[in-house]
Amino acid sequence: MDRNNEPTSTVYYLAAMAYDHLGDHAGLDVSELYEWAVGQLEGKKINYEFFLMALDFLFLLERITVDEKGGLYVHKVIKDSQY
Structure with a gap:
């Protein structure tokens, strides 16, 4: 983490915000998610x-997926009940 940046200005913080919001609002496109993030950091x-x-x-961490229409979703792993 860069000492000169605020924590809210880091990729990690923005990724965490986006991941949390997509968990509750699946299917947003990138522009909708960006507008929401800008509103959160008034x-x-x-x-x-x-x-x-x-x-x-x-x-890249396989935490989100994108559908054919550009909607973003939190990637959910379905565990096999046989194990």
Whole structure:
């Protein structure tokens, strides 16, 4: 973590915010999620490319998925009951 940045300005923080919100509001597209995030951090700017890096981070960790229409979802693992 960079000492000069506020915690709310990090990819990790934005990723956590997005992940938490998508858990309750599945199917949002990126622009809707971005608008929500901007509203949550009143008075602070969120660079759109930086926000996309946070979503890329979640996607690479297989925490979110994208449907064919561009809706974002928290990736849920279904456990096999045979084990």
